[in-house]
Amino acid sequence: MRFVARSLSLAVVVVLALAGCAATEADTDSSGIPLSTPAVDATSIASVDLGDAPDPLGLVNLWRVSGADGEGVDTWLRVDALYFELWRDCGIVSGAWRTNGHMFEASTSAASAECSATMDVAWLRSASSFRTTVDGWELTDAVGEVVATLTIDGAPGPIDSAAVFYTEPPVITDATREAVRQPVPLADGLVPAAGDDLIGLWVPVGDDGSGGPNVFFSQGGTWKNSADCGGGSGTWATDGQGAFLSSAPVSHSLVACPTASVTYAVEEAKSVALDGNTLRLIDGDGTELMQLERANA
Numbered sequence: 001m002r003f004v005a006r007s008l009s010l011a012v013v014v015v016l017a018l019a020g021c022a023a024t025e026a027d028t029d030s031s032g033i034p035l036s037t038p039a040v041d042a043t044s045i046a047s048v049d050l051g052d053a054p055d056p057l058g059l060v061n062l063w064r065v066s067g068a069d070g071e072g073v074d075t076w077l078r079v080d081a082l083y084f085e086l087w088r089d090c091g092i093v094s095g096a097w098r099t100n101g102h103m104f105e106a107s108t109s110a111a112s113a114e115c116s117a118t119m120d121v122a123w124l125r126s127a128s129s130f131r132t133t134v135d136g137w138e139l140t141d142a143v144g145e146v147v148a149t150l151t152i153d154g155a156p157g158p159i160d161s162a163a164v165f166y167t168e169p170p171v172i173t174d175a176t177r178e179a180v181r182q183p184v185p186l187a188d189g190l191v192p193a194a195g196d197d198l199i200g201l202w203v204p205v206g207d208d209g210s211g212g213p214n215v216f217f218s219q220g221g222t223w224k225n226s227a228d229c230g231g232g233s234g235t236w237a238t239d240g241q242g243a244f245l246s247s248a249p250v251s252h253s254l255v256a257c258p259t260a261s262v263t264y265a266v267e268e269a270k271s272v273a274l275d276g277n278t279l280r281l282i283d284g285d286g287t288e289l290m291q292l293e294r295a296n297a
Contacts (some may be wrong), residue, residue, distance in 0.1 A: 054132050056099040056180045062169040063136065063150035068123045076156050077148075080170040081179035086121060087156040090114040092166070093121060098245050099180060100270055102129045103237055104139065105247035112161050123147045128237065183243070183270035183284035190273035190280070192242030197274055202292035204262065205278060213262040214295060225263045232263030244272040244281075265290035 065075040065086075076087040079097065084106065086093040091112030098105050104127050111119040127139035127147050136151035156167050170176070186192060198217040207213060217223050217236055223246060224233040237245040246266050268289055269281040279292040 064153040066149045068148035081176040100243045100245045103245050104130050105245045107247040184286045186242045186271050193272040193274045194240040195238050201295040203295045205291040205293050242271045244269050
């Protein structure tokens with residue numbers, strides 16, 4: 001599978017029982033895209049043989065983290081349906097994660113006050129895939145190098161700023177299974193879009209691109225809806241075979257404006273396909289969310 005560089009859904013609101021959490025916005029470049037997102041060249045990701053795709057439901061648990069750059073011995077990663085809590089000596093860093101087959105994307109969105117200065121978790125945002133081990137999992141980067149090993153070993157102690165259940169493994173429910181359910185394959189006749197195919201500025205079919213709804217997919221693996229109404233930004237990934245992921249550092253509110261639908265389509269898309277010069281964004285059930293064309297094409 002070839003990997004190249006999903007976000008909080010507009011219909012999902014993350015509620016964390018964390019007191020004193022400080023959500024901070026990442027530094028941005030001149031276009032407003034967060035600099036803390038992975039600087040991954042969408043054409044340079046190596047083809048890594050990971051075998052059969054593991055069941056991502058197996059990632060849902062409370063794991064001790066080892067081998068991760070900059071982390072101490074007592075670091076745990078609690079992975080729940082779509083959201084995670086990273087326990088460190090300073091407290092908790094939290095965010096969202098998404099998967100699509102072997103692909104993996106995670107972005108941080110909040111931290112307890114003591115951890116706010118180190119909310120950007122470089123090893124976690126560099127993880128783009130995962131694979132099973134004898135006693136847990138390995139998170140790997142775009143070239144197949146291990147960035148962290150996850151095993152079941154102990155648990156963090158309670159802290160005043162978090163509900164006690166965050167120190168325990170999450171309960172797997174039907175909603176959990178639905179959250180990590182893998183998308184249906186692309187329909188016959190659709191041409192999978194690869195990373196290079198997406199790079200550039202796109203607008204809804206029929207729009208002239210003059211300041212209206214749009215999305216820009218960058219070579220560095222970030223996306224941005226730069227229109228004033230709604231907006232949105234984050235990271236993106238595709239495996240070159242039609243699978244697609246996007247991840248955003250914060251959730252976006254569904255507002256009554258045209259750009260909200262563009263952001264929603266990018267966030268909800270699980271597959272991308274080309275139909276001539278048209279880019280089709282498709283959800284996990286195979287339903288088309290939106291058709292885009294290159295601006296000023």
